[in-house]
Amino acid sequence: MSIPSIIVERLSKTFGRSPVLRDIGFEIHAGEMVALIGPSGSGKSTLLRHLVGLTRADRHGGRVRLQGREVQAAGRLVSARRHERCRVGYIFQQFNLVGRLSVLTNVLVGRLGRMPRGRALLARFTEAERAMARRALARVGLAQLADQRANTLSGGQMQRVAIARVLMQDAEIILADEPIASLDPRSAQEVMQILQRIHEEDGRTVVITLHQVDVARRFCKRAIALKDGRLYFDGPIGGLTDARLTALYDNAGLDELKPRSPATDLAAPVGALG
Template sequence: MLRIDKLTKRFGDNVAVDTATLDVDKPCMIGIIGRSGAGKSTLLRMINRLSDASEGRIMFKDRDVTNLTGKAKRAWQADCAMIFQQFNLVPRMDVVSNVLHGTLNHRATFATMFNLFPMADIHRAIDILDRLGIAEHAPKRAEALSGGQQQRVAIARALMQDPKIILADEPIASLDPMNAQTVMEALRRIHEEDGRTVIANLHTLDTARRYCDRVVGMRDGRIVFDGLPEQLTTGVAREIYGADATFSEAATSTEIETLDATIRAERMEAKAHV
């Protein structure tokens, strides 16, 4: 279905992604982990064609999307939606209009400039917002919503494209644990109910294990791990992150239960030293 073949990206003498190869033969949810600068975001941007590859190929079914331009490139970006850490919404625009901008690749420029959308699209946008639990916020400005709600608006905008693949670049990095879980649960439901492939860059191991069917680890631009969530042991994580024995998953957890347990343990340790 999707094949990433020896994909490489160079910025001058710096190799951001180094001969990355990844085969996705059926719809699944994939988590990509690794420390900052490992090449995760660059890899997703190349898949979406926001950034051109220096070498290698991106194949989707029988289509080579590596060097598409113009209309063909825009068609691929409609099939391969991107969700960003910073939401990329228009803050002063109402929520439903932000969602409707997911149809930009299918609408005339004049119509989109003046927010002239078919009633069928408006109803569909509201249905998607309802599915994500935020339909009541449709008439509000995007800037009036919480971070977690804004990220769900961004997911709704991606769904308006009716994509075959959803790429999420650190979708929960700026969210609190409760909103992080809500967003990840939404992405998981989209995969399971719609049969869409979801590939998400994540910064916490427990999140990757809980929500993903497959975990890919990157280090220094290379894919160094590709396996099932249960294979992602602490030892493997240390190799991916280049960490020593002091590496602790709990310190970066987004799971509320893990955070609570960590806080309790720290408090007990503090009391013991009093």
């Protein structure tokens, strides 16, 4: 087994007087693709933000290590060099693209952290970097849209641009927070297929928060489930039996467990990416 890529120890987070994460701990090894699931409000997105250092844990809230580097410990964020921060890529549900810029430029932005500071401040990209960005777009099926403004794209296309930006960053760990929550079923399948292909071809560690249990079962071999801010399940995806899922969602989120019709099932083939 490879060394842990992500280590979380006794992580806790409280907003006001409300505990959101309670003594969470787990390890994820390099090259794993893990689904982070649980009911709304269970702490999934909050946990993911802790991993990248966007949120600070409670002072007694344990520690987070990524690729052997301390991200935070005892409620304090640990500063890191730009190239170290680039080792972790974060994909947001709402894409976070600059709409007035071209698709290619949005992808090139992913390279800023690995460029010399002077060139990065001026956004002066080399021809080699532009070629790298076009290759990243080709991997997500959008090479033909490189010169189009980002705000003219569909939601699914925008999320694929966001994935290309992470590829441009050359992140070893990809954290994706509800990347398909706002997408139609076809676009959602395309995004999940791309993430799975990147995981398999590049050996990158991928952690994805998901509401759809059927999607987690199809694309991920391991699941971590949260309930009321606590670690409810951590193991092979096959261990998520219907009984466990019913208990996890307490009959309140069972729409996520119901079989989908063929028209909306992500398992249905959709053909080549467009």
